[in-house]
Amino acid sequence: MQFKSQAVAKPYFIAAIALFAGQILFGLIMGFQYVVGDFLFPLIPFNVARMVHTNLLIVWILFGFMGAAYYLIPEEAETELFSPKLAILMFWIFLVAGALTIVGYLTVPYATLAAMTGNDMLATMGREFLEQPLPTKIGIVIVALAFLFNISMTVLKGRKTSISLVLLLGLWGLAIFFLFSFYNPSNLVLDKYFWWWTVHLWVEGVWELILGAMLAFVLIKITGVDREVIEKWLYVIIAMTLITGIIGTGHHYFWIGTPEYWQWFGSVFSALEPIPFFMMTVFAFNMVNRRRREHPNKAATLWALGTGVMAFLGAGVWGFLHTLAPVNFYTHGSQITAAHGHMAFYGAYVMVNLTMISYAMPMLRGRSANSPSAQVLEMWSFWLMTVSIVFITLFLTAAGILQIWLQRMGETPMSFMAAQDQIMLFYWLREAAGFVFLLGLVLYIWSFFKKGEVQTVA
Amino acid sequence: MTTDTTTPDEILATPPGDLAIWFFIFAELLAFGVFFVAYAFARARHVALFNESQQQLDITSGAINTLVLITSSYFMVRAVAAIKQGLSRECARWIVAAIGLGGVFLAIKLAEFHDKFSAGISLSTNTFYMFYLSLTIFHFMHVILGMVILAAVMLKAKGGGYSAENHTGVETGASYWHMVDLLWIILFPLVYVIH
Amino acid sequence: MSETFTKAMARNIFYGGAVFFFLLFLALTFDTIQTLPKRDHRENITDSVVRGKHIWETRNCVGCHTILGEGAYFAPELGNVYKRRGGEFIKGWIKSQPTGAPGRRQMPQFNLTDQQLDDVVEFLKWTSEIDTNKWPPNIEG
Numbered sequence: 001m002q003f004k005s006q007a008v009a010k011p012y013f014i015a016a017i018a019l020f021a022g023q024i025l026f027g028l029i030m031g032f033q034y035v036v037g038d039f040l041f042p043l044i045p046f047n048v049a050r051m052v053h054t055n056l057l058i059v060w061i062l063f064g065f066m067g068a069a070y071y072l073i074p075e076e077a078e079t080e081l082f083s084p085k086l087a088i089l090m091f092w093i094f095l096v097a098g099a100l101t102i103v104g105y106l107t108v109p110y111a112t113l114a115a116m117t118g119n120d121m122l123a124t125m126g127r128e129f130l131e132q133p134l135p136t137k138i139g140i141v142i143v144a145l146a147f148l149f150n151i152s153m154t155v156l157k158g159r160k161t162s163i164s165l166v167l168l169l170g171l172w173g174l175a176i177f178f179l180f181s182f183y184n185p186s187n188l189v190l191d192k193y194f195w196w197w198t199v200h201l202w203v204e205g206v207w208e209l210i211l212g213a214m215l216a217f218v219l220i221k222i223t224g225v226d227r228e229v230i231e232k233w234l235y236v237i238i239a240m241t242l243i244t245g246i247i248g249t250g251h252h253y254f255w256i257g258t259p260e261y262w263q264w265f266g267s268v269f270s271a272l273e274p275i276p277f278f279m280m281t282v283f284a285f286n287m288v289n290r291r292r293r294e295h296p297n298k299a300a301t302l303w304a305l306g307t308g309v310m311a312f313l314g315a316g317v318w319g320f321l322h323t324l325a326p327v328n329f330y331t332h333g334s335q336i337t338a339a340h341g342h343m344a345f346y347g348a349y350v351m352v353n354l355t356m357i358s359y360a361m362p363m364l365r366g367r368s369a370n371s372p373s374a375q376v377l378e379m380w381s382f383w384l385m386t387v388s389i390v391f392i393t394l395f396l397t398a399a400g401i402l403q404i405w406l407q408r409m410g411e412t413p414m415s416f417m418a419a420q421d422q423i424m425l426f427y428w429l430r431e432a433a434g435f436v437f438l439l440g441l442v443l444y445i446w447s448f449f450k451k452g453e454v455q456t457v458a
Numbered sequence: 459m460t461t462d463t464t465t466p467d468e469i470l471a472t473p474p475g476d477l478a479i480w481f482f483i484f485a486e487l488l489a490f491g492v493f494f495v496a497y498a499f500a501r502a503r504h505v506a507l508f509n510e511s512q513q514q515l516d517i518t519s520g521a522i523n524t525l526v527l528i529t530s531s532y533f534m535v536r537a538v539a540a541i542k543q544g545l546s547r548e549c550a551r552w553i554v555a556a557i558g559l560g561g562v563f564l565a566i567k568l569a570e571f572h573d574k575f576s577a578g579i580s581l582s583t584n585t586f587y588m589f590y591l592s593l594t595i596f597h598f599m600h601v602i603l604g605m606v607i608l609a610a611v612m613l614k615a616k617g618g619g620y621s622a623e624n625h626t627g628v629e630t631g632a633s634y635w636h637m638v639d640l641l642w643i644i645l646f647p648l649v650y651v652i653h
Numbered sequence: 654m655s656e657t658f659t660k661a662m663a664r665n666i667f668y669g670g671a672v673f674f675f676l677l678f679l680a681l682t683f684d685t686i687q688t689l690p691k692r693d694h695r696e697n698i699t700d701s702v703v704r705g706k707h708i709w710e711t712r713n714c715v716g717c718h719t720i721l722g723e724g725a726y727f728a729p730e731l732g733n734v735y736k737r738r739g740g741e742f743i744k745g746w747i748k749s750q751p752t753g754a755p756g757r758r759q760m761p762q763f764n765l766t767d768q769q770l771d772d773v774v775e776f777l778k779w780t781s782e783i784d785t786n787k788w789p790p791n792i793e794g
Contacts, residue, residue, distance in 0.1 A: 030727075033727075033758070034727070036756055037756055037757045037758030037759060038753075038754075038755060038756060038757060038758070038759050041751065041759040042751070042759070042761060045716075045717075045759070045761050046716065046717050046725070046727050046728075046758070047713045047714075047715075047716025047717045047725070047727075048713075048716070050716050050717075050725050050727070051713065051716055110711065110712060110713045111711045111712055111763070114710075114711040115711075119711065123707060123710060123711075125710055125711065125713075126709065126710025126711055126712070126713050126714075126715065127710065127715065128715050128716075128723060128724055128725075131713060131716075162660065162664065184710075186698060186702070186703040186706055187689075187693060187695055187698060188693075188706065188720070188721075188779075188780055188783070189689060189692070189693040189783060190686075190689070190693075192721065192723065193682075193685065228660055231660055232478070232658065232659070232660040232663040233663075235478075235660065235663035235664050235666070235667045236478060236481050236663050236666070236667075238667055239481070239482065239663070239666045239667035239670045239671070240481065240485055242667070242670060242671040242674060242675075243482075243485050243489075243670045243671075243674050244485070244489075246671070246674040246675055246677075246678045247674055247677060247678055247681070249678065250681075253685075254786065254788070255721060255722055255785045255786055255788035255789075256721045256722075256723070256783075256785065257689070257692050257693050257721070257783040257784060257785055258685055258689070258692070259581065259582050259684070259685055259688045259689075259692065260582065260588070260786055261581045261582065261588045261592065261681075262681075262685075263786070264493070264496055264588065264589075264592065265592070265681065267496070268489060268492045268493050268496060269489065271492060272485065272488055272489060272492070275485070275488075329788060329790060330790060332722040332788065332789075333719040333721075333722030333723060333724070333726065333730060333789075334726065335726055337726065338726055407793050407794075408789070408790045408791060408793070409790070413791045413792075413793045414793065415729070415793055416728070416729035416730065416793060416794065417729070417758075472657075475657070476657050476658060476659055476662035477657065477658035477662075478658055478659065478662040478663040478665075478666050479662060479666065481666065482666045482670060485670075580684070580687075580688070581684055581688070582688050582691075595680075596677070599673070599676070599677060603669070603673055607669075626657045626659075630662065
């Protein structure tokens with residue numbers, strides 16, 4: 001850690017990991033509800049568990065992004081953070097707002113929560129991933145603006161590197177596209193059309209800029225490869241991301257009432273979306289192979305390489321599998337979507353955050369890397385979580401293929417629930433893989449407390 | 459390329475201009491390429507519809523535009539040749555000529571679009587017109603982008619920003635412009651001519 | 654000729670490419686917005702449909718169901734449920750929840766009034782008439 005104010009990243013990372021654990025617990029609850037339908041009913045109905053699962057995911061990834069920015073920006077700008085106090089204040093506001101929202105989901109019926117929080121004035125709730133009550137949404141905007149102000153001012157007064165500029169651009173984009181969550185027309189088609197401007201342009205647009213910047217930063221640090229080389233590849237990769245990904249939004253516009261030509265635009269451009277992910281994988285391995293130093297943090301290197309591979313598999317390959325309109329006609333809204341969602345989110349955004357945390361956390365605790373035994377534990381957690389998410393994805397893919405076969409093809413299609421009963425085996429297997437994931441997560445958290453010989457920062 | 463002193467081997471080894479533009483060109487060619495293939499598939503499925511709709515296109519203006527773009531591309535070749543001899547002003551003039559022809563292309567194309575739009579044709583009219591409008595408007599926007607790139611190169615050339623030794627920028631702009639030309643050379647026969 | 658690959662050019666392509674494709678996206682969006690009235694039959698969005706959508710949202714239906722294929726995959730697709738089951742069945746179904754069948758997936762009881770039930774049905778009816786390019790593949794959704 002080169003600058004004192006980088007320390008504000010620490011609580012962000014800790015909160016991120018804690019919420020990650022919460023996300024996994026609720027994932028396991030839902031996974032169990034898939035096989036034993038009335039599990040925890042009516043205490044925690046499936047829709048509530050799902051809301052908690054997905055919202056925790058979004059919130060902890062945002063915590064991770066913000067922590068990453070607070071760690072990365074001072075070091076890149078070579079100056080102390082503009083206001084560490086503001087960063088800490090925003091941390092508590094965001095954490096309390098997030099916690100209250102989750103408590104609200106779990107304790108109050110959703111309709112009551114909506115009525116209590118002014119949803120009748122400006123109805124924004126009840127849409128997938130954007131279920132947050134109005135005050136939470138406004139809170140997110142305030143926290144995001146204060147955060148952006150803080151890091152933008154830091155960059156303005158310091159060195160302006162390409163990595164910080166790309167990161168800033170991604171984070172500003174994140175805030176701007178979130179504003180579409182306040183637009184909820186009564187026409188469902190329009191509602192859906194612009195809902196994707198938040199959801200798609202986040203995960204297949206501006207978030208990838210953040211991902212690229214974080215990965216580039218860690219790669220510079222652990223490989224010692226020349227910044228010029230890494231930064232120009234960063235630009236080329238994110239250029240490809242936006243060239244393919246913006247019009248790629250069209251792969252969501254096949255069947256929601258939008259004109260037929262989106263089938264062509266969406267298919268053509270999203271078929272190219274794996275390219276930037278593939279480039280990112282090649283890039284990560286290339287940089288590590290060309291390394292000019294042996295960084296003692298082996299775990300961080302593993303996470304960085306893992307991000308490249310898993311993002312390519314989850315977002316690239318599994319995305320491509322069902323992105324062409326004639327295929328998507330059958331797979332749309334099936335377990336195939338869930339399979340892709342799980343591996344893509346883990347491979348891209350979970351792993352890039354864990355990469356950053358793996359690199360930065362030891363630094364924040366006054367050492368260049370954790371003890372070898374702690375790193376071994378962390379690498380075990382890497383393999384357990386990664387392999388189990390691969391299996392979760394494979395089981396959901398199998399479930400999806402069967403579901404489509406039974407429910408959407410053939411002369412005598414089954415009803416939804418009849419088809420679900422037929423694929424129960426795969427839901428059981430998925431849940432089992434979920435427990436392996438939890439085991440990986442426990443080891444991951446344990447690795448932070450593992451003692452041993454450590455190298456202190458010179 | 460008579461003024462070029464590099465051997466054929468060297469030309470093959472590295473594409474002219476900045477490598478970064480070639481990533482862009484590669485992505486663009488892929489996007490257009492997939493669209494062309496999709497067009498072929500759609501055409502095979504709706505031969506009668508495509509034949510009928512294609513009759514309504516103005517082949518003459520398309521043919522003129524092909525000549526315009528090829529000539530414009532040739533002007534860029536001259537611009538690169540000029541800068542390789544260190545002739546900045548001459549290079550800038552050739553680029554102005556290339557941009558001018560780009561403008562002519564746009565004007566002719568606009569007239570064609572006006573004609574179609576006033577006939578009430580849109581992206582949702584039928585599959586052929588979806589492809590016709592998508593491909594030509596997509597290409598139209600590339601011509602504009604190419605002109606913007608060429609204008610930036612031209613301004614730098616005019617200010618003496620390039621020399622016989624250092625002229626990657628001119629080659630970069632020329633590479634992109636040739637791509638725009640190439641796309642039209644494929645697009646024109648594919649959409650206008652082949653029945 | 655030495656190989657050239659500069660960061661400045663990579664950056665220009667990033668900015669240029671992003672702006673260019675975003676403008677194209679805006680152009681397509683503009684055309685979509687112009688075309689939508691013919692496909693979404695917005696003239697049929699009555700006050701009842703508007704209220705129905707509000708109930709759909711405030712009961713977080715999308716937390717279990719899909720609508721036009723978007724949402725959760727825990728419960729049946731409802732974009733075409735009006736055509737599959739009809740309005741009376743939908744109302745009766747909502748009123749009779751939860752089934753309480755052991756081990757089966759359960760839907761909460763929302764205690765909707767008759768007016769609210771009618772609104773939900775109106776919303777689902779309107780939704781089922783959207784031109785979705787013939788999706789879903791069959792009536793089962």
